[in-house]
Amino acid sequence: xxxxxxxxxxxxxxxxxxxxxxxxxxxxxxxxxxxxxxxxxxxxxxxxxxxxxxxxxxxxxxxxxxxxxxxxxxxxxxxxxxxxxxxxxxxxxxx
Amino acid sequence: xxxxxxxxxxxxxxxxxxxxxxxxxxxxxxxxxxxxxxxxxxxxxxxxxxxxxxxxxxxxxxxxxxxxxxxxxxxxxxxxxxxxxxxxxxxxxxxxxxxxxxxxxxxxxxxxxxxxxxxxxxxxxxxxxxxxxxxxxxxxxxxxxxxxxxxxxxxxxxxxxxxxxxxxxxxxxxxxxxxxxxxxxxxxxxxxxxxxxxxxxxxxxxxxxxxxxxxxxxxxxxxxxxxxxxxxxxxxxxxxxxxxxxxxxxxxxxxxxxxxxxxxxxxxxxx
Numbered sequence: 146x147x148x149x150x151x152x153x154x155x156x157x158x159x160x161x162x163x164x165x166x167x168x169x170x171x172x173x174x175x176x177x178x179x180x181x182x183x184x185x186x187x188x189x190x191x192x193x194x195x196x197x198x199x200x201x202x203x204x205x206x207x208x209x210x211x212x213x214x215x216x217x218x219x220x221x222x223x224x225x226x227x228x229x230x231x232x233x234x235x236x237x238x239x240x
Numbered sequence: 241x242x243x244x245x246x247x248x249x250x251x252x253x254x255x256x257x258x259x260x261x262x263x264x265x266x267x268x269x270x271x272x273x274x275x276x277x278x279x280x281x282x283x284x285x286x287x288x289x290x291x292x293x294x295x296x297x298x299x300x301x302x303x304x305x306x307x308x309x310x311x312x313x314x315x316x317x318x319x320x321x322x323x324x325x326x327x328x329x330x331x332x333x334x335x336x337x338x339x340x341x342x343x344x345x346x347x348x349x350x351x352x353x354x355x356x357x358x359x360x361x362x363x364x365x366x367x368x369x370x371x372x373x374x375x376x377x378x379x380x381x382x383x384x385x386x387x388x389x390x391x392x393x394x395x396x397x398x399x400x401x402x403x404x405x406x407x408x409x410x411x412x413x414x415x416x417x418x419x420x421x422x423x424x425x426x427x428x429x430x431x432x433x434x435x436x437x438x439x440x441x442x443x444x445x446x447x448x449x450x451x452x453x454x455x456x457x458x459x460x461x462x463x464x465x466x467x468x469x470x471x472x473x474x475x476x477x478x479x480x481x482x483x484x485x486x487x488x489x490x491x492x493x494x495x496x497x498x499x500x501x502x503x504x505x506x507x508x509x510x511x
Contacts, residue, residue, distance in 0.1 A: 151293075172295050175406065182399060183295035186302050 153202040154180040156187075158194035164239060166198050174199075262445060266379070267321040268438045269448060271331065272341035272484055274314035278332060279492070280346035280363060281307030282499055284356075292353050299399060300356070306392040313385045333503040337493050344483035345428035347492045354407050354417035358425045361400040361465070366432040368393040369458050373449035382447070401465045408469025415471075422474060430479025433458070439484075 151173040157166035169188050174180035180199040188194065208216060220226070258266065284304035291297025315328035322331075345363060350356045371393050374386035407418040433451040435443060442448040466473045482488070502509055 173293060174295065178402060179406070182402065183299070185395075186299040187295055190298075190302065 151175050154184075154199045155202050155205055156180075156184040157198040157200070158184070158188055159196040159198075160193055161195055166196065169193075171202060177201075262442075262447075263321055265438050265441050266447065267318055268341065269442055270314050270318040270321060270382070272438075274311050274318055274331070275340045275342040276346055277307040277311035277314065278499075279340070279342045279495060280359075281305075281311060282495060283346065283348075283350060284360075286350055287356065296353075303360070303392075303396050303399070306389075306396065310385065310389045310392070313388070317381050317385065329503070333500050337488055337496055338486045340488065340492060340496070341484050341486060342492075343428065343431045344480055344489055345425065345431065347483065347489060347495060348425060348428060349491060351421065351424075352417055354414065355421040355425065357400055357403045357407060358418065358421040360396065361404050362425065362429045363432070364393060364397040364400045365458050365461055366429075366454070368397045369454045369461075370449055370451075373454065377447055377449075379447050397461075401461075404465050404471075405468045408466070408471040418469070418471065422471070426474045426477050427480050430477075431481040431483060434479070434481055436484050 152175075153171050154174055154177075155171050156169050158169045159166045172180065172183050172187055174183045177199060180201075181197055184197045184199055189197070281304045284300045284307070287297065287300040288304070289297065291300055311332070312328060315331045318331055319326050319328050345359060348355075348359055350359075368390065371386045371390040375383055375390055377383045377386065404418070407414040409415075433455060435451055439448065439451075443450050462473060483492075
């Protein structure tokens with residue numbers, strides 16, 4: 146065992162039905178190739194996915210929870226921004 | 241007892257087309273493949289809960305399950321070829337150590353992670369290349385089993401190859417462990433491609449692959465991975481054989497003691 150931990154990676158899986166990759170969790174790996182293999186072994190055992198993305202966690206920059214009020218609350222009362230006043234034709238999928 | 245299989249067993253091939261002699265040879269060969277996957281699968285399952293990290297613990301359990309799935313199909317086919325009323329469970333759990341036909345490599349102890357990787361890499365290299373050819377066998381059942389297993393084996397080989405490279409070209413300690421594992425395990429690699437009399441007969445009949453023809457692709461893969469790992473390919477090592485003819489190392493008896501305990505103690509037990 147080494148003293149130093151392997152870096153953490155975030156895993157995104159695209160399922161058969163899904164159109165986009167969804168975050169499913171994280172894991173440790175020494176490099177990107179190993180991270181994808183580990184993701185295959187940890188997160189696609191039950192036919193969950195057809196495509197895997199991994200990104201080293203340190204490259205993910207997140208919004209600060211303390212800013213939540215300033216960031217998100219102002220959108221609360223702006224109902225006119227929602228496109229709910231249109232009828233979507235039947236032929237348009239995935240809306 | 242082994243649990244029910246997820247995949248539908250393929251339809252019975254025209255077994256009557258084989259002469260009793262060929263059928264006996266085929267039975268021995270299929271049993272050899274089944275024993276090989278069973279013993280290696282069991283060895284890998286010993287890692288469950290003891291892997292160096294969670295991700296690799298799962299990876300080894302996944303591979304063990306792939307091998308057990310393959311072994312079930314093979315034991316079922318072997319039982320059918322034998323036609324003596326023995327079931328897959330009888331064949332898997334109720335034979336003596338000298339009746340098992342797995343090569344010596346797969347019964348070797350897990351050792352440290354490097355030893356497990358070397359054992360796996362040497363086996364995967366053979367397993368994958370053999371399945372690719374076995375897939376073309378005129379025996380429909382063998383070809384069908386190989387078709388399913390080859391995809392799994394392709395991943396196993398990818399996994400163990402990546403680890404060979406990382407251990408060889410990793411830290412001083414990983415390299416030293418890899419060198420030690422190679423010094424112990426390389427001598428068991430030759431048996432995989434050394435045909436027994438049974439295998440020679442089936443090769444001559446065109447039912448199973450000619451191992452000599454597999455060697456160029458196998459050797460090229462080994463050379464590539466060892467090159468990446470910056471590890472010289474061992475040369476001039478005396479190769480141990482005998483497992484495929486029932487002459488095993490002391491390790492197999494201990495494996496079987498654990499593997500067979502339940503069926504020996506409670507005959508016919510199901511769960």
